[in-house]
Amino acid sequence: MTITTTNPERSDDALVTxxxxxxxxxxxxxxxxxxxxxxxxFAGELTGIMNWIEQLSEVDTDGVEPLTxxxxxxxxxxxxxxxxxxxxDKVLSNAPEAQExxxxxxxxxx
Amino acid sequence: xxxxxxxxxxxxxxxLGLEIHCQVTxxxxxxxxxxxxxxxxxxxxxxxxxxxxxxxxxxxxxxxxEQAVRTGLGLNAKINLTSVFERKNYFYxxxxxxxxISQQEIPVVGEGEIEIDLADGSTxxxxxxxxxxxxxxxxxxxxxxxxxSFVDLNRSGTALMEIVSKPDMRSSEEVVAYVxxxxxxxxxxxxxxxxxxEGSMRADVNxxxxxxxxxxxxxxxxxxxxxVRFIQQAIEYEARRQIxxxxxxxxxxxxxxxxxxxxxxxxxMRSKEDAHDYRYFPDPDLLPLVLDQKWVDNxxxxxxxxxxxxxxxxxxxxxxxxxxxxxxxxxxxxxEYFEQVVEGRNPKLAVTWVTTELMGALNKADKxxxxxxxxxxxxxxxxxxxxDDTISGRIAKDVFAEMFETGKDADTIVxxxxxxxxxxxxxxxxxxxxxxxENPDMVEQYKSGKDKLFGFFxxxxxxxxxxxxNPAMVNQLLKSxxx
Numbered sequence: 001m002t003i004t005t006t007n008p009e010r011s012d013d014a015l016v017t018x019x020x021x022x023x024x025x026x027x028x029x030x031x032x033x034x035x036x037x038x039x040x041x042f043a044g045e046l047t048g049i050m051n052w053i054e055q056l057s058e059v060d061t062d063g064v065e066p067l068t069x070x071x072x073x074x075x076x077x078x079x080x081x082x083x084x085x086x087x088x089d090k091v092l093s094n095a096p097e098a099q100e101x102x103x104x105x106x107x108x109x110x
Numbered sequence: 111x112x113x114x115x116x117x118x119x120x121x122x123x124x125x126l127g128l129e130i131h132c133q134v135t136x137x138x139x140x141x142x143x144x145x146x147x148x149x150x151x152x153x154x155x156x157x158x159x160x161x162x163x164x165x166x167x168x169x170x171x172x173x174x175x176e177q178a179v180r181t182g183l184g185l186n187a188k189i190n191l192t193s194v195f196e197r198k199n200y201f202y203x204x205x206x207x208x209x210x211i212s213q214q215e216i217p218v219v220g221e222g223e224i225e226i227d228l229a230d231g232s233t234x235x236x237x238x239x240x241x242x243x244x245x246x247x248x249x250x251x252x253x254x255x256x257x258x259s260f261v262d263l264n265r266s267g268t269a270l271m272e273i274v275s276k277p278d279m280r281s282s283e284e285v286v287a288y289v290x291x292x293x294x295x296x297x298x299x300x301x302x303x304x305x306x307x308e309g310s311m312r313a314d315v316n317x318x319x320x321x322x323x324x325x326x327x328x329x330x331x332x333x334x335x336x337x338v339r340f341i342q343q344a345i346e347y348e349a350r351r352q353i354x355x356x357x358x359x360x361x362x363x364x365x366x367x368x369x370x371x372x373x374x375x376x377x378x379m380r381s382k383e384d385a386h387d388y389r390y391f392p393d394p395d396l397l398p399l400v401l402d403q404k405w406v407d408n409x410x411x412x413x414x415x416x417x418x419x420x421x422x423x424x425x426x427x428x429x430x431x432x433x434x435x436x437x438x439x440x441x442x443x444x445x446e447y448f449e450q451v452v453e454g455r456n457p458k459l460a461v462t463w464v465t466t467e468l469m470g471a472l473n474k475a476d477k478x479x480x481x482x483x484x485x486x487x488x489x490x491x492x493x494x495x496x497x498d499d500t501i502s503g504r505i506a507k508d509v510f511a512e513m514f515e516t517g518k519d520a521d522t523i524v525x526x527x528x529x530x531x532x533x534x535x536x537x538x539x540x541x542x543x544x545x546x547x548e549n550p551d552m553v554e555q556y557k558s559g560k561d562k563l564f565g566f567f568x569x570x571x572x573x574x575x576x577x578x579x580n581p582a583m584v585n586q587l588l589k590s591x592x593x
Contacts, residue, residue: 029387031201068397075397080136080173083143084157091153091161091263101152102251102260105203109252109259 141168187222204248217242237276428457450486
């Protein structure tokens, strides 16, 4: 992925440039089909978004722990008990195709 | 003990590292309340979380966290009191979320090390890089339909511990010893059943080759190995393949390969070009996992005795060889069986009867020690009979064979068949006299210097007593009578 920082000292120039190739790669990884023209368009939009976010780097965060929640909570844990499942038909109800209790999909073999 | 492979251009060293996936023996999944039992009807153990229905949120199973920590402590590893769950993004039909919840930057367990036992009785330390918790994917069946794949999500979301080794192994033998030791450790801890057939333990093997002393070569990863024998075959094939490429002036490509069990060869699964770009990032649905040092210490204080500790205790307490000790501790039920047999008895006899006689008979009958027709208590009874001279070691073998077949106690068999060793001096003396009387020529020859005939007399006495005469007493009496 090529994200180039043109000027670390922030000026009015764009700091980050997302090029067409990067857009194409991200789209492929996300399995989203986009046209050449759209690649151009999204490259511009994403560059804008990245630069807007880039403003955050102006803040000095040295020695500050990452904030994981705005309220003081810890990860909630669950007991090792079977409380769910056994709902095969519900799980399969939105599947485009199902057979003998399985989801059925186009053949995928690596 | 690096085992070098001879190539056209000299000796090569093979460098091996492993990623072992161990399914946690939990009732419910890592982030949902669905069951994990093996072999259930398709999609019957799937919650909306496991099926990745929109809006469903993961809630971590505390038991799985505890098992990961216990395993980490069993690997003598550092426990990270804060660890972070991340999303590993990729698309596949049996991964409904489109990502696997795993740990990348900060795993729950950091570096550790374990000792492996090699066939020549030596040991080697192998470094552990990390252990992290992650979700398993579902299962795809490709052979049910010509153009469709069938997907079962029962396994989706099951908790896995991925144990990553350092590239410290140098031969397939070391890898096998490592896999066996990891399996023994998780079984002793009860954190994973270690069952490779059912897929609850699987390994990815990283293989590279180099000239001894050189930098590490380019590695290939052989995915999803579920048998120790196949791991060994795959490594041997893959090392040869890489050496051949380099010696013919080529370059090894870093890639993921599959082992084909029918041909014994490895082949490309995906090359670097379409290698996955997983785009890990912290899972916004899960806060960092924060553990309390006291809670960790408490787990540590309550760990069972692990294979290596047991092995060193056996060597120290019973004076047994490193090899015998490693064979006994390799399997927890086997070690427990031995400890029952040896309790208050002669350790040497106990070792021989468990490792040679019992394990030999079990192997022949293709049985596991848990299915042994002779219980530890019964085998202990037999050893006691040998120890107190009730029967000789030779007769004991016959008694054991009958015990193995009928499941009866040694006492009962010895009593019923009248196999008690004769230790009455008078009775043995009578037989000795008889033998000497029947073989005057031999006695003559022996006395004129043919020492080797002594064995003949012993044999005759034993035969006449139907193997029941105490061999030491026979020796003693013969010696005094023939001198």
